[in-house]
Amino acid sequence: MDGVSSPHADRRVADAVAGHWVDRIAPRWSRPYLRLARIDRPIGWWLLLLPCWWSASLAAIRSGAAFPDPIHLALFFVGAVAMRGAGSTYNDIADRDLDAQVERTRSRPLPSGQVRARQAAVFLVLQALMGLAVLLQFNGPAIGVGIASLVPVVIYPFMKRVMPVPQAVLGLAFAWGALMGWVAVFARLDVPALLLYAGTIAWVIGYDTIYAVQDIEDDEIAGIRSSARFFGRRMRGAIGLCYGxxxxxVALAAVLAGAGPVxxxxxxxxxxxxxxQxxxxxxxDGRGALTLFRSNREAGLILFLGLAADAAVTHIL
Structure with a gap:
């Protein structure tokens, strides 16, 4: 990575968090790479991380542990940040021509010329290696399940060219953590983990449809397909159906895992x-949609705290 290749190297990405430390204190040469990894948009790794924590909490309930394994929670955190960055970098490499046609995304490092594709590819490999190092800390079955997650990650960027609801493939990728927390404890996949995975896929489709509201007009011009365009006037009902x-x-998964009232x-x-939401x-209202999309971090934390607290209460009783 040989530095920045554009006079606009310090330009903030359109939907980044205002005043983020990446824009204020990170070395100038590193900012385009941190933006490629979406460090200035932390909601992405939160949404990747939370299903891992839900799954770890369900596993704690089923196993009778007082709380989810703290080492697993920490590894999932590091892995989510690394793999969110790697996935986003890969997505931006694949979508750099499309991103240049959309107002919200044309300020990203690749379409704006802040980083060259070859530099981004090297950065992608480094992040993927970090994710692999984290994955290798788990048991064999968890390693296998984690590697399998690469299939939807690899194909997702191309689905928006051919599928009316590419968010379904995004859901397969972003929900994968719902399997990981369980298999990391039991070294197998059981019905509660599979149900949690199904529920998380529906959650992802719902919240990413809200996110896609920002780009409906530009996506139509560029020929990019999205669930927001597909649902159209039925969007609110469709999101409600996904969330329901x-x-x-998730409720069925919790019951089968042995969760109680908490x-x-x-x-x-x-x-x-x-x-x-x-x-x-x-x-x-694109800006309002972005705010609602980001609020899914709080929604996910509520569920995690409820499941983790249930493990503690069940253990005590």
Whole structure:
């Protein structure tokens, strides 16, 4: 990586967090790479991490542990940041021509010329190696399941060219952590983990449809397909259906894992948060849609805390 190749190297990406430390204190040469990894948009790694933590919490409930394995939680955190960065870098390499046609994405490092494709590829490999180093800390079955996650990651960038709802493939990738926490404890996949995975896929489709509201007009011009375009006037109902499906599967997973009232309260509060998003969504307000999309971090943390607290209460009782 031989530095920055554009006079606009310090330009902030359109949907980044305002005043983020990447824009304020990171060395100038590193900023385009940190933006490639979405470090200035932390919501991405949160949404990748939270299903891992949910799964680890369900595994704690089933195993009778007082809390999710803290080492696993820490490894999932590092792995989520690394693999979110690697996936985003790969996505930007594949989409650099399309990104140049969309207002929100044309300021990204590749279409704006801040980084060359070869530099981005080297950076991608470094992040992937970091993710692999984390994955190798788990048991053999978890390593195998983790490697299998690369299939939807690799094909996702190309689905927006051919599928009416490419968010379904994104869901397969971003929900993968719902399998990882369970298999890291039990070295196998059981019905609760599979149900949690199904519920998380529906969650991802719902929240990414909200995210796609920002780009409906530009996507139509550029020929980019998205669930927001596909659902159109039915969007709010479709998101509500996705979220309702998510809550139903997550609740069933929690019950089958042995969760009690505290865990189910967490599921109910998670569902209430999602319902509030649907009610507040204005499909003509891109900025408001971004705020609602980001609020899924809080929704996910509510569910995690509920499930983790249930493990503690169940252990005590």
């Amino acid at each position: 499906t998510s809550v139903g599967f 865990g189910l309260l967490g599921v109910a509060l998670f569902g209430a948060h999602l319902g509030r 649907v009610l507040r969504l204005d499909t003509r």
